[in-house]
Amino acid sequence: MSTKSVYLAYKKGLPSNTWHVVGILSYSNKTKLYSFEYTKGALEDMTFRPFNGMEDLYKRYESQELYPLFKNRILYEKRPEYSQFIEWLGLNKDANPLDILSVSGGQRITDTLQTFGKVETKENGEFSHSFFIHSLSWLNAYQVDRISLLKPHEKLYFCLDPQNKFDPNAVLIRTGEPKEIIGYCPRYLSATVSKLLNKDPNSISLEVNIVNKDAPLQYRLKCLLKGKFPSDSNFSFNSSEEFQSLIAP
Secondary structure (H helix, E strand, O other): OOEEEEEEEEEOOOOOOOEEEEEEEEEEOOOOEEEEEEEHHHHOOOOOOOEOOEOOOOOOEEEOOOOHHHHOOOOOOOOOOHHHHHHHHOOOOOOOHHHHHHHHOOOOOOOOEEEEEOOOEOOOOEEEEEEEOEOHHHOOHHHHHHHHOOOOOOEEEEEEOOOOOOOOOOEEEEOOOOOOEEEEOOHHHHHHHHHHHHHOHHHEEEEEEEEOOOOOHHHOEEEEEEEEOOOOOOOOOOOOHHHOEOOOO
8 A cells, every 4th residue: 555544533522522533634645745635524623623733724735754742652663662562553663654643542641632544445345443441440350350351252232322422323342151341442433434334233253363461551452443335225334424534525
């Protein structure tokens, strides 16, 4: 793939506590340039402000170097814990910055920004995507211990949470027997996952990818999502308005 991209999401404060996709970062192997564009999600929240040095919402920014906004969200490779961090992410030691941002989330403590990778879909509608389960900090000790017992390729299950006051499309994730809630599907996936579950629960599956027993909670459990969009639907993970660039094609 000549160009790789990751999305940037912004978290609005209380009472809504919602996330909006506000930008897309790309790197071209052909031009050797990073580029950043704001998306239409940046217009959905009046509390969002453009980033320093990138104040124009309708401009494409290009650079030979990774922007500080993103560089500061990647663990410095000279740090002694770097190799362990890369192992937790399930990446190899020569992973590039966008590989890392796609998987790690790029979040910092008390941060309002998050990065995530683009879900690639084949022409026949099939897709696969790995992610870390969210909201583990809300789990009790028993639930966290239950995660430690999981094995690679073990099947996990989705549970719709339509009464969730922050996101009506929220999707819980649970284990098999013994059944235990172990977190949430990331918001950037939940709207489409909930649609697929309502239309055909068998069109989508989830399994354990990596269990990092010694990692911080946000990197404790990495899962693999697989499925296929129904041929009679227009479902997509990245097609809603907030994902669309503000720069006219």
